Amino acid sequence: MARKTPTTKPARAVKPATEAKPAAKPDLGEVRAQIDGIDQQIQALIAERARWAHQVGKAKGKLAAAVDYYRPEREAQVLRRVVDRNDGPLSDEVLVRVFREVMSACLAQQEPLKIGYLGPEGTFSQQAVHKHFGHSAHGLPMASIEEVFQEVAAGNADFGVVPVENSGQGTIQVTLDLFLTSPLKICGEVELRVHQHLLSRSGRIEDIERIYAHPQAFAQAAGWLRTHLPRAEKVPVSSNAEGARRARNADDAAAIAGESAGLVYGLKRVAGPIEDRSDNTTRFLVLGRESFPPSGHDRTSLLVFIRDRPGALYGVLEPLARRGISMNRIESRPAHGHLWQYAFFIDVAGHRDEAPLKDALDEIARQGDEVRVLGSYPVAIL
Secondary structure, three states: OOOOOOOOOOOOOOOOOOOOOOOOOOOOHHHHHHHHHHHHHHHHHHHHHHHHHHHHHHHHHOOOOOHHHHOOHHHHHHHHHHHHHOOOOOOOHHHHHHHHHHHHHOOOOOOOOEEEEEOOOOOOOHHHHHHHHOOOOOEEOOHHHHHHHHHHHHHOOOOEEEEEEEOOOEEEHHHHHHHHHOOOOOEEEEEEEEOOEEEOOOHHHHHHEEEEHHHHHHHHHHHHHHHHHOEEEEEEEEOOOHHHHHHHHHHHHEEOOOOHHHHHHEEEEEEEEOOOOOEEEEEEEEEEOOOOOOOOOOEEEEEEEEOOOOOOOHHHHHHHHOOOOEEEEEEEEOOOOOOEEEEEEEEEEEEOOOHHHHHEEEEEEEEHOEEEEEEEEEOOOO
């Protein structure tokens, strides 16, 4: 059988590509009119939300103070849903900040929350207050971390915000030590990216002979200071904002602090950021007088006093590991009143009222070790 010779199909002529027509330029007046209409809708919805928030207060009945209306677990659930719904173009962080301020303003209809923090005005602790509670809360600057604990315990502040650890410099020991005797509970956490700046009245690095800063700030910027100001006197102070307050009085003085402190105390930025690590982050704890229900994504902080016996620490950790409970922090501190005995601070995943953590804590308690739950609280959102 004769094979057929394949025929070649003639190539089709390719039409030259037509240039895409440029999109019509939008009318600026029409765009602004659309934005104005959307703004009106947003404002109306915020007002409606505020009215419904007021109804929540009525549904709870007459309560003693603003702190009785605040529910951190509910707030965390609302903000997580904001993140879950977000499809852009705004970032999760931006939307969480917007909704946090809306909730803060709605809650303040009853009465603004009073929040104690390490002052004076302009500290990173104040920034942490704003990030967690919004700007409608009333900040109360305190002279020391100890005073924050005292004022919350006495009821003069509804909550307190205190630093507990830095990503580069580790734990703030005074905060942990105060938990050894304090009745307060941890009911929240805040993670704040910390950018240190060198600030002065003149703004000229050649004028600087001494620098004020918190010891943690000196440690965070140690490399930069060795390179650029190796001979400057370093004067430790109680907070960076206190250093900025002092530096405003002389041209030969400077402070290491955040930009907000420079705005508060009228200082110019000499250089910054000057921290040695770009991921410099400080974790803050929110102090309160009571515990709160689960939010669905929680962390629990434990304080464990262990009897002196072989395998004592293993006996605490093994029930957690066996149940698959993640532990992301453990640190020991001398137990006050017991020479050469130590207390262990442990952070684990989960809420004290929910399995499997509840079962693990019950087992540890049956072993005879003293376990105090310092608090179960929502994991920081952004």
